[in-house]
Amino acid sequence: MRLPILNEENYAEWLELLELTLGYMNLNLAINEEKPEDLTDESTPDQRNYYAKWQRSNNMSLRLIKANMSRAIRRPILNKLTVREYLDSIKEQYVxxxxxxxxxxxxxxxxxxxxxxxxxxxxxxxxxxxxxxxxxxxxxxxxxxxxxxxxxxxxxxxxxxxxxxxxxxxxxxxxxxxxxxxxxxxxxxx
Structure with a gap:
């Protein structure tokens, strides 16, 4: 299955396939979960591991999304730090x-x-x-x-x-x- 390029007409289909693709690739953590608190010197190994997984999910998801968007849609969207914020910005364009x-x-x-x-x-x-x-x-x-x-x-x-x-x-x-x-x-x- 190939994720289509997001254009002016296929947002609902694109979003559904994006969520399916990210879930299949086990990269949907950043969409489903809030960004964890920044690490400190007191952070446990479990917290560090979770933070690393979340960061990887967020970065890979953003890259996948940007690679599957037309430039006309990508340009007006400000760079966001999290995939959730980025998806919200895309959604605003389609209201x-x-x-x-x-x-x-x-x-x-x-x-x-x-x-x-x-x-x-x-x-x-x-x-x-x-x-x-x-x-x-x-x-x-x-x-x-x-x-x-x-x-x-x-x-x-x-x-x-x-x-x-x-x-x-x-x-x-x-x-x-x-x-x-x-x-x-x-x-x-x-």
Whole structure:
């Protein structure tokens, strides 16, 4: 497995693979643990050993991260002493990108329609994939929304129902036309 180069579009995937890679290489100590106190003359051999392991983890992690970033992203980040600080600086650059990505994913979920020439399972898996991507950004869709959309598509396909059957008679009641006020039911079907 190769760690991709971090660019403007792959932060979530890059971070996940980075954490996996550092864990596999046993270099994730500096990410998981705070920097130990500086050594003194009274430090025990165990403290010295732990400090050396933490320092190695921190230095190697920083090198791996910097080697797998595009220069356009690396340049504006100030050199930080710890890998945690460095990762926090990288994350700050992606906050505004996250909001546009979330908007795009929500729009994509709202626009996804079942194509009868394809398998129902594919449609359901696409919707679940988008919902999982939104969950990465801490956006939890109501489970009932996905269940309703998927069940409606399956029922419509199985019983050859028309769109107007599910939505037309209850158009006046907002409870039936939206769930949570932001997820239109007519986005589930074409």
């Amino acid at each position: 505004s990108t996250d909001s546009s990505t979330v908007s795009t994913l929500i729009a994509k979920l709202g626009a996804i329609k079942y194509n009868e020439s394809k398998d129902v399972r594919d449609h359901i898996m696409k919707a679940r994939d988008i919902a999982a991507q939104l969950k990465d950004y801490e956006i939890d869709l109501p489970e009932v929304y996905l269940m309703f959309c998927n069940n409606f598509v399956v029922m419509r396909h199985r019983f050859n129902m028309h769109c107007s059957f599910g939505v037309g008679s209850v158009n006046d009641d907002p409870l039936y036309t939206t769930i949570g006020g932001i997820y239109p039911l007519d986005s589930c079907v074409d």
